[in-house]
Amino acid sequence: MRHRGSGMVGYNVQTAVDVDRHLIVAHEVTNAGSDRRQLTRMAQQAKAALQTDSLNVLADRGYYSGQELRFCEDSNITAYVPNSATSPNKAKGQFDRSEFHYIAKDDEYECPAGERLIYRFTRTEKGKQIRRYWSPACPGCPIHAQCTTGKNRRVSRWVHEEVIERAEARLAAKPDAMHIRRATVEHPYGTLKGWMGSTHFLTRTLDHVSTEMSLHVLAYNMKRVINLIGTKRLLEAI
Numbered sequence: 001m002r003h004r005g006s007g008m009v010g011y012n013v014q015t016a017v018d019v020d021r022h023l024i025v026a027h028e029v030t031n032a033g034s035d036r037r038q039l040t041r042m043a044q045q046a047k048a049a050l051q052t053d054s055l056n057v058l059a060d061r062g063y064y065s066g067q068e069l070r071f072c073e074d075s076n077i078t079a080y081v082p083n084s085a086t087s088p089n090k091a092k093g094q095f096d097r098s099e100f101h102y103i104a105k106d107d108e109y110e111c112p113a114g115e116r117l118i119y120r121f122t123r124t125e126k127g128k129q130i131r132r133y134w135s136p137a138c139p140g141c142p143i144h145a146q147c148t149t150g151k152n153r154r155v156s157r158w159v160h161e162e163v164i165e166r167a168e169a170r171l172a173a174k175p176d177a178m179h180i181r182r183a184t185v186e187h188p189y190g191t192l193k194g195w196m197g198s199t200h201f202l203t204r205t206l207d208h209v210s211t212e213m214s215l216h217v218l219a220y221n222m223k224r225v226i227n228l229i230g231t232k233r234l235l236e237a238i
Contacts, residue, residue, distance in 0.1 A: 011201065011209050014038050015217075016046035016057075019184050023224055024217050025049045029210040035062040039079065040071040047077060054078070058181040067128070070163045080170055080177045095147050100155050102165075109133050109155050113141050117155055129159040188224075192216050 012035070016026040026045035032038065039059055047055045054076045061084040072079045090096040100109045100117065109117040117133040124130070134152040138144060147153045158164070171177060193200070195216065203212050225234050 011206070012038075013213060014042050015185070015189060016042050016049075017185050017188055018050070019180070021224070021228060022184065022187055023221050024188055027213060027217050029206065029213050031206055035059075036065050037068065039063040039065065039068040039081065040075065040077070043072055043077045043079070044075055047075070056080070058177050058184075060178070060181065066158055066160065066164050069167050070160050073163060073166075078170070079167060080174060080181075081167065082171060082178060083164075083168065089148075093146075095153075097155060102157070102161075109157075111135060111147070111153065113137075113143055113147075115141065117153075122159070131157045131159060133157065188220060192220055195219075 012030045012032050014026075014028045014030065014035070015024050017023070018025050026042060026049050028038075028042065028045070030038070039057070043055060043057045046057070056078045057072065058080045061082045064081045064084040069079055069081065087096045095112050099112050102109055103116075106116070107119055111117060115135045115137040117135045120132045120134060122129055122131045132154055133156075134154045138148070138152040141147065201209050201212055203209055222234070
């Protein structure tokens with residue numbers, strides 16, 4: 001199953017495409033400006049449509065959200081989504097956060113200098129519980145300038161960070177995941193946009209646009225099924 005979002009005339013179209021048959025198994029039109037909170041809802045719709053107990057989902061980085069990855073796990077959905085975060089420290093030539101290794105048994109981080117960053121406190125940021133770590137050895141560290149311009153290099157950890165770590169490990173173990181996603185989703189989406197023409201939707205308001213999109217999806221799926229099994233078998237199934 002694959003996800004795709006695209007803004008057309010102020011609307012965001014989400015589609016979930018079956019990888020084996022290139023059929024659109026779920027779709028939704030929203031006026032949300034971001035895909036960040038759409039992953040779980042679309043994956044659950046696809047899971048229900050396919051009548052399966054578990055589901056593997058590939059989505060592009062626009063859908064990346066730690067909370068969404070967690071919600072997917074809770075729904076028995078395995079998500080492969082690349083991290084959209086960029087590192088300001090790396091851009092400045094300093095150590096990236098990935099170079100600080102978490103030691104789970106001690107609940108500490110080890111920095112590039114071999115020192116331990118210990119837990120200090122927890123606070124809520126944007127609805128998430130974030131734990132803070134830093135080392136008392138920072139001020140006298142010989143590579144301090146490569147790490148931070150402040151007194152201490154502080155590392156943050158979400159209380160459910162293991163969800164993100166599992167997602168990163170999955171993606172690393174499947175390096176062709178995003179290539180598969182593009183090869184799967186671009187075909188039906190490109191076909192639909194070709195049919196719709198440069199003006200895209202002919203209607204206005206969310207309800208009307210949703211209906212129009214449903215008709216496009218129905219037409220696409222019927223044509224696709226005819227190509228797969230033929231008109232006779234489709235009519236028999238209907």
